[in-house]
Amino acid sequence: MKIAIIGSGISGLTAAYYLHKQHDITVYEADTRLGGHTATVDVTLGGHSWSIDTGFIVFNDWTYPNFIRLMDEIGVASRQSDMSFSVSCERTGLEFAGVDGRLALLNGLFAQRSNLLSPTYIGMLLDIVRFNKQAVADVELDRIDRDITLRDYVAKHHLGKQFMEFYLIPMASAIWSTPIRQMYEFPMRFMLPFMYRHGLLSVSKRPKWRTIVGGSKSYIAPLSAGFSDRIRLGTPVTGISRQQDSVTVETAGQVETFDHVVLACHSDQALALLTDATQVESAILSAVRYQENDVVLHTDIGQMPTNSRAWASWNYRLRPGCEDALPVVTYDMNRLMGLDSPARFCVTLNNTAAIAPESILGRFNYAHPIFTQGGVDAQLRWNQVNGARRTWFCGAWWGKGFHEDGVVSAIRVADALGASVAEL
Numbered sequence: 001m002k003i004a005i006i007g008s009g010i011s012g013l014t015a016a017y018y019l020h021k022q023h024d025i026t027v028y029e030a031d032t033r034l035g036g037h038t039a040t041v042d043v044t045l046g047g048h049s050w051s052i053d054t055g056f057i058v059f060n061d062w063t064y065p066n067f068i069r070l071m072d073e074i075g076v077a078s079r080q081s082d083m084s085f086s087v088s089c090e091r092t093g094l095e096f097a098g099v100d101g102r103l104a105l106l107n108g109l110f111a112q113r114s115n116l117l118s119p120t121y122i123g124m125l126l127d128i129v130r131f132n133k134q135a136v137a138d139v140e141l142d143r144i145d146r147d148i149t150l151r152d153y154v155a156k157h158h159l160g161k162q163f164m165e166f167y168l169i170p171m172a173s174a175i176w177s178t179p180i181r182q183m184y185e186f187p188m189r190f191m192l193p194f195m196y197r198h199g200l201l202s203v204s205k206r207p208k209w210r211t212i213v214g215g216s217k218s219y220i221a222p223l224s225a226g227f228s229d230r231i232r233l234g235t236p237v238t239g240i241s242r243q244q245d246s247v248t249v250e251t252a253g254q255v256e257t258f259d260h261v262v263l264a265c266h267s268d269q270a271l272a273l274l275t276d277a278t279q280v281e282s283a284i285l286s287a288v289r290y291q292e293n294d295v296v297l298h299t300d301i302g303q304m305p306t307n308s309r310a311w312a313s314w315n316y317r318l319r320p321g322c323e324d325a326l327p328v329v330t331y332d333m334n335r336l337m338g339l340d341s342p343a344r345f346c347v348t349l350n351n352t353a354a355i356a357p358e359s360i361l362g363r364f365n366y367a368h369p370i371f372t373q374g375g376v377d378a379q380l381r382w383n384q385v386n387g388a389r390r391t392w393f394c395g396a397w398w399g400k401g402f403h404e405d406g407v408v409s410a411i412r413v414a415d416a417l418g419a420s421v422a423e424l
C-alpha cells in the first residue's frame with residue numbers, strides 16, 4: 001500500500017521504521033531536519049565539541065520497553081544518567097534537592113542547614129513520606145476517584161500546603177510542563193499511576209535513567225537508514241482530504257494520492273491539516289491541547305539553585321506571582337549526559353529574559369501536551385478515529401507525552417496496518 005507519514009519525531013520515524021518493509025511509504029517533515037523533539041545541538045566551546053540534547057534527553061529501564069527494544073534492534077548505545085530534582089523558591093529562599101544515595105539525599109534535602117530545625121520543613125518531608133504511602137496504596141488497590149484533582153487529593157488526605165506548593169506541584173509541573181494554576185486541577189488518576197510506575201513514590205525503589213551515547217540524535221540515522229530515500233525534508237503538509245478509496249496529501253508544490261495517511265504530528269497540528277475532519281475527529285483531537293515552551297541552551301549557572309548543595313539534574317524555580325506562567329526548569333546537561341566540560345551546559349525552559357545573553361548557545365521552541373480529564377477521556381477513544389477514513393494518528397500525546405508513548409502509538413498504528421510488530 002502507498003502510505004504517507006506526516007512528521008518525523010520519534011512517532012513518525014517509528015511508524016516508518018516498522019511500515020517501510022511491507023509498504024511504499026513517504027515521510028513528510030516540515031522542518032529541514034529529522035527528529036522533532038529529538039534535537040541534539042553540536043556546540044564548540046574552548047576548542048572542544050559537545051553534542052547536547054535540547055528536547056528529548058532521558059529514558060529509563062522500567063517504563064520504556066518498546067523504545068529500548070527499538071534502540072537494541074538498531075544497535076544504539078546508551079549510558080547511565082543521573083536523575084535528581086531540586087526546588088528553589090524565589091519568594092521564600094527555600095532550596096532543597098532530592099538526590100540518589102543516602103548521604104547525598106540528606107545533603108540535598110538539608111542543603112540549607114537551618115532547615116534541620118524548621119518544623120514546617122520537617123513537616124513537609126513527613127508529608128512526602130505519608131503521600132508516597134497513601135498514593136502507592138491507592139494505585140495498587142485501584143481506588144483513585146475518576147474526577148479527583150490534585151487539590152482535592154491533598155485536602156482529602158490532610159497533606160500540608162508546604163508539601164503541595166514546594167514538592168508535589170513543582171515536580172508534576174516540571175514533568176508535564178504545566179503552569180502551577182493548572183496543576184491544582186490535574187487529574188490524579190492520570191498522575192499517580194505515572195508516578196508509581198516511574199518510582200517517584202519511593203525513595204529506594206527507582207528505575208535507572210539513561211541517555212543516548214552521543215546525544216539523542218544518534219538514533220535518527222540508524223532508525224531511518226532503511227527509508228532515507230523516502231523522506232521529504234522541509235516539506236510541510238498543508239492539507240489532507242479523504243475520499244472513498246484514497247487520501248489526498250497537499251504540500252506547497254504538489255497534491256499526491258495515497259491509500260492511507262499516518263499523522264505523526266501533534267493533536268492540534270493534525271486537526272488543522274484535516275480539511276474534512278469529522279465531528280468525532282474534531283472532538284478527540286481538540287481534547288488534548290499543546291502549549292509552547294521557550295527553551296534555551298546556555299552556560300549561565302545563575303539559573304541553577306543559589307546553594308550548590310541543592311543542584312540537581314532537574315532544577316525547578318518557583319517565582320512569585322507566576323502561577324499562570326509556564327514552569328521554569330533548568331536541566332543540568334553535564335550531569336544528565338555525563339559531560340566532562342569546564343562550562344556547565346544548561347537547558348532552561350521559559351525563563352529566557354533572565355538568562356545572561358552572552359551565555360546563550362541556542363534558542364528553541366517545543367510544544368508539550370497539556371493533560372486534562374477531557375484529554376484522558378479522549379485517549380480512550382483511539383478506535384473511533386484510527387483507521388476510520390484511511391487515516392491514522394500517532395504521537396506521544398496518545399499516552400503521557402513521553403518517548404515511549406510515541407513509540408507505542410506508532411506500533412499500534414503499524415500493527416493495524418500489517419507490520420509484524422507487537423507492543424511489549
Ligand SMILES: Cc1cc2nc3c(=O)[nH]c(=O)nc-3n(C[C@H](O)[C@H](O)[C@H](O)COP(=O)(O)OP(=O)(O)OC[C@H]3O[C@@H](n4cnc5c(N)ncnc54)[C@H](O)[C@@H]3O)c2cc1C
Nearest residue numbers: 007009010011030036037055057058237366395396402403
Ligand atoms: C524540553 C523537552 C524535554 C523533553 N524531554 C523528554 C525526555 O527526557 N524524555 C522523554 O521521554 N520525553 C521528553 N520530552 C517529551 C517529548 O515531547 C516526547 O518524548 C517525544 O519526543 C515527542 O515525539 P512526537 O513524535 O510525538 O512529536 P515531535 O517530536 O514533536 O514530532 C512531530 C513532528 O511533526 C512535524 N510536523 C508537524 N506538522 C507538520 C506538517 N504539517 N507537515 C510535516 N511535518 C509536520 C514536526 O516538524 C515534528 O518534526 C521532552 C519534551 C520537551 C519539550
